[in-house]
Amino acid sequence: xxxxxxxxxxFDAIETPFGKTDxxxxxxxxxxxxxxxxxxxxxxxxSVVGDDFPRDTIKDLxxxxxxxxxxxxxxxEKSFFWKGRYHEDMNxxxxxxxxxxxxxxxxxxxxxxxxxxxxxxxxxxxxxxxxTVMDRIEKRPRLVVMDTMNFWMESAWDELMxxxxxxxxxxxxxxxxxxxxxxxxxxxxxxxxxxxGPKYLVIKKGEHGALLFHDEQVxxxxxxxxxxxxxxxxxxxxxxGGFIGxxxxxxxxxxxxxKRGIIYxxxxxxxxxxxxGTERMLNLExxxxxxxxxxxxxxxxxxxxxV
Amino acid sequence: xxxxxxxxxxFDAIETPFGKTDxxxxxxxxxxxxxxxxxxxxxxxxSVVGDDFPRDTIKDLxxxxxxxxxxxxxxxEKSFFWKGRYHEDMNxxxxxxxxxxxxxxxxxxxxxxxxxxxxxxxxxxxxxxxxTVMDRIEKRPRLVVMDTMNFWMESAWDELMxxxxxxxxxxxxxxxxxxxxxxxxxxxxxxxxxxxGPKYLVIKKGEHGALLFHDEQVxxxxxxxxxxxxxxxxxxxxxxGGFIGxxxxxxxxxxxxxKRGIIYxxxxxxxxxxxxGTERMLNLExxxxxxxxxxxxxxxxxxxxxV
Numbered sequence: 001x002x003x004x005x006x007x008x009x010x011f012d013a014i015e016t017p018f019g020k021t022d023x024x025x026x027x028x029x030x031x032x033x034x035x036x037x038x039x040x041x042x043x044x045x046x047s048v049v050g051d052d053f054p055r056d057t058i059k060d061l062x063x064x065x066x067x068x069x070x071x072x073x074x075x076x077e078k079s080f081f082w083k084g085r086y087h088e089d090m091n092x093x094x095x096x097x098x099x100x101x102x103x104x105x106x107x108x109x110x111x112x113x114x115x116x117x118x119x120x121x122x123x124x125x126x127x128x129x130x131x132t133v134m135d136r137i138e139k140r141p142r143l144v145v146m147d148t149m150n151f152w153m154e155s156a157w158d159e160l161m162x163x164x165x166x167x168x169x170x171x172x173x174x175x176x177x178x179x180x181x182x183x184x185x186x187x188x189x190x191x192x193x194x195x196x197g198p199k200y201l202v203i204k205k206g207e208h209g210a211l212l213f214h215d216e217q218v219x220x221x222x223x224x225x226x227x228x229x230x231x232x233x234x235x236x237x238x239x240x241g242g243f244i245g246x247x248x249x250x251x252x253x254x255x256x257x258x259k260r261g262i263i264y265x266x267x268x269x270x271x272x273x274x275x276x277g278t279e280r281m282l283n284l285e286x287x288x289x290x291x292x293x294x295x296x297x298x299x300x301x302x303x304x305x306x307v
Numbered sequence: 308x309x310x311x312x313x314x315x316x317x318f319d320a321i322e323t324p325f326g327k328t329d330x331x332x333x334x335x336x337x338x339x340x341x342x343x344x345x346x347x348x349x350x351x352x353x354s355v356v357g358d359d360f361p362r363d364t365i366k367d368l369x370x371x372x373x374x375x376x377x378x379x380x381x382x383x384e385k386s387f388f389w390k391g392r393y394h395e396d397m398n399x400x401x402x403x404x405x406x407x408x409x410x411x412x413x414x415x416x417x418x419x420x421x422x423x424x425x426x427x428x429x430x431x432x433x434x435x436x437x438x439t440v441m442d443r444i445e446k447r448p449r450l451v452v453m454d455t456m457n458f459w460m461e462s463a464w465d466e467l468m469x470x471x472x473x474x475x476x477x478x479x480x481x482x483x484x485x486x487x488x489x490x491x492x493x494x495x496x497x498x499x500x501x502x503x504g505p506k507y508l509v510i511k512k513g514e515h516g517a518l519l520f521h522d523e524q525v526x527x528x529x530x531x532x533x534x535x536x537x538x539x540x541x542x543x544x545x546x547x548g549g550f551i552g553x554x555x556x557x558x559x560x561x562x563x564x565x566k567r568g569i570i571y572x573x574x575x576x577x578x579x580x581x582x583x584g585t586e587r588m589l590n591l592e593x594x595x596x597x598x599x600x601x602x603x604x605x606x607x608x609x610x611x612x613x614v
Contacts, residue, residue, distance in 0.1 A: 088491060184395060187534045208515040211532060220606050222527045225518060227494045259609040290613050299527050300607050302566040306597050 002042040003248045004114055004141075005033040005241065006133050007123020008103065009047040009071060010080035014276060015096075017088050018230050024277040025057050026082065028123035028147065031234035033066045034281040035268040036121070036245030038289055041065030043245075044114050046133060048102045050078040060282060069111045077102045090229045090273075091206045110136045119248040122146040123237060127156050127163035134166055143253050145169040145244050146198075147237070150179050165197035168253075171240050173204045186211065190218075200258065202243070204236050212262050214255050221262045224270040224295060231276045235269040238281060242268030267292040309349040310555045311421055311448075312340040312548065313440050314430020315410065316354040316378060317387035321583060322403075324395050325537050331584040332364050333389065335430035335454065338541035340373045341588040342575040343428070343552030345596055348372030350552075351421050353440065355409045357384040367589060376418040384409045397536045397580075398513045417443045426555040429453040430544060434463050434470035441473055450560045452476040452551050453505075454544070457486050472504035475560075478547050480511045493518065497525075507565065509550070511543050519569050521562050528569045531577040531602060538583045542576040545588060549575030574599040 012026030029047045036043055044067040051073060058068050083097035108129055120141040122130045130146060146167040152160045153176075164170055170193060178184055181192040186203055190213040193201050201213040207229065209222040243258075243265035250257055270292060271280045314336030321328045336354045343350055351374040358380060365375055390404035415436055427448040429437045437453060453474040459467045460483075471477055477500060485491055488499040493510055497520040500508050508520040514536065516529040550565075550572035557564055577599060578587045 185534055185536075187532045205515075208512075209529065218532055218606060219609070220529045220532070221609075222516065222529065225494045225525055225527070227492055229492075256610070260611050263609055263611060293611060294613055297611060297613075299525060302526070302528075302570055303563070304567050304570060304600060304604060306601055306604075 002044065002117045003036055003040055003119040003121065003244060004044045004046060004070075004110075004117040004133075004137075005029050005036065005121045005123065006046040006108060006130070007032060007121070007125060007147075007237070008080050009045070009049050009053070010082060012233055012277065013081075013083040013097075014231055014233050015085040016090065016231050017086070018228070019276070021276050023081070025054075026233060026277060027080065028234075028237040030061070030278060031237035031272065031281065032121055032123055032241030032244075033061065034064060034278060035238040035241030035265070035272070036248065037064040037066055038268065038284060038286065039242070039245035039249040039264070043067060044070055044117065046070040046108050046110060046114070048072040048074060048106045049080075050102050051075050053079045064282075067113075070109065070114055072102075072109065074102050084233070086232065090232050108133050108136070115139070118142045119244055120144045121240060121244045122163075122167065123240070124149050127152055127159040130163045131159065131166070134163075143168050143244070143247060145171055145240060147171050147240060148176065150176055153179055161196065167198050169200040169202060170198040171202040171204065171243070173206065173236060177201075177203050187218075200255075202240075202262070204239060206232065206235070210239065210262055210266060212255075212258055214258075217255060219255075219259045219262065221259075221266050221296070222299060223266060224292070224299065226270065226273065229273045232273050234278065235272045238272040239265040239269040241265070263293060263296050264289075267296060309351065309424045310343055310347055310426040310428065310551060311351045311353060311377075311424045311440075311444075312336050312343065312428045312430065313353040313415060313437070314339060314428070314432060314454075314544070315387050316352070316356050316360070317389065319540055319584065320388070320390040320404075321538055321540050322392040323397065323538050324393070325535070326583070328583050330388070332361075333540060333584060334387065335541070335544040337368070337585060338544035338579065338588065339428055339430055339548030339551075340368065341371060341585060342545040342548030342572070342579070343555070344371040344373055345575065345591060345593065346549070346552035346556040346571070350374060351377055351424065353377040353415050353417065353421070355379040355381060355413045357386040357409050358382050360386045371589075374420075377416065377421055379409075379416065381409050391540070393539065397539050415440050415443070422446070425449045426551055427451045428547060428551045429470075429474065430547070431456050434459055434466040437470045438466065438473070450475050450551070450554060452478055452547060454478050454547060455483065457483055460486055468503065474505050476507040476509060477505040478509035478511065478550070480513065480543060484508075484510050494525075507562075509547075509569070511546060513539065513542070517546065517569055517573060519562075519565055521565075524562060526562075526566045526569065528566075528573050528603070529606060530573060531599070531606065533577065533580065536580045539580050541585065542579045545579040546572040546576040548572070570600060570603050571596075574603060
C-alpha cells in the first residue's frame, strides 16, 4: 500500500564519543523511507536537495523501491546541512551548525502519481509545509503520522496546532511532549496531546524505549540494550519509518497492530544506531530484521497467569 | 519460605517538587520487608535503631508478619537519619544531611531463630556488615540478593568486591553499575559484573524500568507510566523486596521465575512512589497488587508470530 514520506533529505556532520564524520547523508525522510523500505516497496519521497547532493544516493534510494519523483533537485543551490555533537549519554546533543539552504523556501510539490497514497509520514518540517502536503493530497490517506520539534513550538505555535489537529498519530520525543504540554509527567502530557486532535500518540524516549497512547490504553516497548550506540542520528526517524512501513505492509491501523509497528520500528532503530549515518540501513537482510524482532520478544516476554 | 532482610530502618526527611516532609519512617530494610510481606509472612528483619524510633512502627511491621527479633533497639542513641531533595526529573537527588548515629558501629546479630533462612536480602550497608551476616548464617541460603551504593565503591572497594563475589544476585541502579565497571554501556557493565561473581544482575533504572541479566540472557521490565510520582524514596528497595518476596513465595529461583519477580517488584515500586514514605506500602490489598501486575501485562504484551 503506497506510503508518502515527507521530510528532509540532507547532509549531516556528526560527533559522538566514538568518532566524528565529515558531511554524510542524513535527513529525516532519508532515514524514514529507508526503514519503511524493508516493509513496503511502494514508497514515494517528497523533499528537496541542492545540486550538491550525490546522484548515487538517489539511486540507492530508488534501488530500495523509494520513488523520488517528488524529490526536487535545485540547480545552483545547496542541500540542508546539520552539524551536531552528542554527549556521552547519547540522549542529548548540541547543534553546532544549521544551514537551511534549499529548505528555506521549500514548496512540497506532489506529482500526480502520488495522489493515491494511503499512508502519509510527515517528518519534521515547518507545520505550514506539513499542512500544504495534506492540502495537496485530494483523498485523505488512511493514516497520517506526524513528527515535529521544539523549534516549531517556539516559532510557529498556531500553525503547529492546526497541523497536529489534522493527523492521526503524533510521534515525538519525550522532551517535545513535555514542551508541547508544559507537563513533566508523560502520562499527563499524553492526555493533553490526545485532546489536541491525534487519536494516537507515540512518545519516543531514545535508549529508554517508546510509549504508544490511545484513549485510556498505553503500550510500552523498550529500546534494545546494545553494547555500543555509535550514532543515534536518525534513530527516531528510522523508528517512525519502520512503524508506518509495517502498518502500510499489513494494511491494519488497529491499536493491536500499532503495537507490532512499535516493535518493528524499535527493531529498525536498533540497527540505525550501530553505525554512523545511514550505513547500516542501506543493506539489511530481511532475516536480520526478523532476528532482531525475536530479540525484542525475548527481551520483554514473561509468563504470569493471574487467577 | 523464610526470608531475612538486612538493611537500614531509619528516619528520612524528603523534599520533592510536590512537597516536603519532616522526619518520617524510612530505611532500605523497612521498604524491602514491607514489599516482601505481600508475598510471604515469614520475614525476619536485621537492623538497628535508636530509642527515638516509634514502637508503633515496629508493631506495624510485626502486624505484616515481619519478625523484629533481630532489630536492635539501642537505648540513649539515635536512629539513622537521611535528608534529601529530589530534582524535577525525580531520577536524581541531592543528599542534604546524613547522620549515621546507631549505624556507625552496627554489629548485625542474628538470633538463633533466623538460622534456617532460605532467602537473604542484603540491603545497602557497609560490605563488611553484609559479609558478617553471610558469615553468621551457618547454612548458605538458597538465594542471596545484595544491594550497594557508590559510597562503598569509593570507600571500601576491596571489601565490596569480596561481598559481591559471594552473592547470587546483585541489584543496583544504572549509575552504580556504570561506576562499578567504568563502562557507560549497561550491556558491557553487566558483562563485567557477571564476571565478579553474581550469576544474576538486576539494574534498576528508576522511571525507565529494570533489566535482568544472566549469562547471555537479558530481560527488561518497564516502570509503570504514572500520572504523578510523589516520592521515589524507597522505590528501589521496594522493588528488591517485592522481587525476593515473590521468589521466596514461589520457591523457584529460575531465570523464568526471576522475570516474574521483576514484574512483581516493579508493581510494588509503582505503589511506593504514589505517596510520601512508606504510607502506601502499609495497607495494600492483595487485589490491588494483582490489578497492578495486570497493568504491567497490558503495558508490554504484544502478539507477533515470526515465521
